[in-house]
Structures are given as structure tokens and as C-alpha cells.
Amino acid sequence: MQGEVQAIRDGLRDVIDFEIGLDVVALGMIRDIAVTEDDVKITMLLTSPMCPMASFIVNQVHERASELTQKSVEVVLGKEMWRPDMMEQEARDILGI
Numbered sequence: 493m494q495g496e497v498q499a500i501r502d503g504l505r506d507v508i509d510f511e512i513g514l515d516v517v518a519l520g521m522i523r524d525i526a527v528t529e530d531d532v533k534i535t536m537l538l539t540s541p542m543c544p545m546a547s548f549i550v551n552q553v554h555e556r557a558s559e560l561t562q563k564s565v566e567v568v569l570g571k572e573m574w575r576p577d578m579m580e581q582e583a584r585d586i587l588g589i
Contacts, residue, residue, distance in 0.1 A: 496527050496532075497525045497526075499560060500525050500532065500534070500557050500561065501517060501522065501525055502517075503556055503560040504516055504522055504534075504553060504557065505517045505518070506556055507549065507552045509521070509549060510545065511539075511543075511544075511545060512539065514583050514587075516549065516553060517580075518579060518580045518583040519574075519578075519579050519583055520537075520574065520578030520579045520583075521537050521538065521539065521549075521578075522534065522536050522553075523535045523570050523572075523578075527561075529563075530564060531563055531565075532563050532565045533565075533566045534553060534554075534557055534566070534567045534568070535569075535570045536553060536567060536570065537569065537574040537578075538574060539574050541573075550567050554567045576589050
């Protein structure tokens with residue numbers, strides 16, 4: 493199942509946060525991908541609790557993950573606050589952080 497987790501994570505790089513211009517994986521918004529025999533549960537964060545694109549981004553994550561697996565996909569928002577230090581180093585470098 494680890495291979496499936498990685499395939500989904502890699503596929504989610506196609507989902508761009510258009511306000512920032514980087515993908516949700518590089519931004520550290522994808523916090524966990526749990527795969528069981530029947531389900532995929534993706535826990536993600538938004539870069540801002542008041543993000544005007546929130547529903548669009550969540551829907552895009554769901555749609556892209558659903559294209560990558562035959563299993564039922566659920567996307568949930570985590571309770572922690574997103575922080576810039578959650579980003580991959582390359583994303584921080586691009587944004588000058």
C-alpha cells in the first residue's frame with residue numbers, strides 16, 4: 493500500500509494552489525494519505541482558514557486522487573494550522589522563505 497500512497501502523493505502534484513502558484517504537495521498542504529483495502533483518506537490543510545479557493549482546492553484533491561485509485565476517496569481538513577515551514581525546501585526557495 494506504500495506504493496499506492498506514493499502514487500497518490502505524486503499525482504496530487506498536479507493540483508495547484510493558484511493563489512500561490514505551487515502544488516499542494518510542495519506547499520505541505522497534504523499532511524497524510526492513509527490507504528486501506530477499500531478506502532483512501534487524505535488529510536490536508538489550507539494555507540489560510542479564510543482561503544477563498546478552499547472548496548475548489550479540496551474538490552481538485554478529491555478528483556485527482558479518485559483518478560488514481562479505484563478505492564473510495566475521502567478528503568478531510570486537518571485541525572492544525574498550516575505553517576510555511578511545512579513546505580518542501582524547493583517551494584520555500586521559490587517563494588524566498
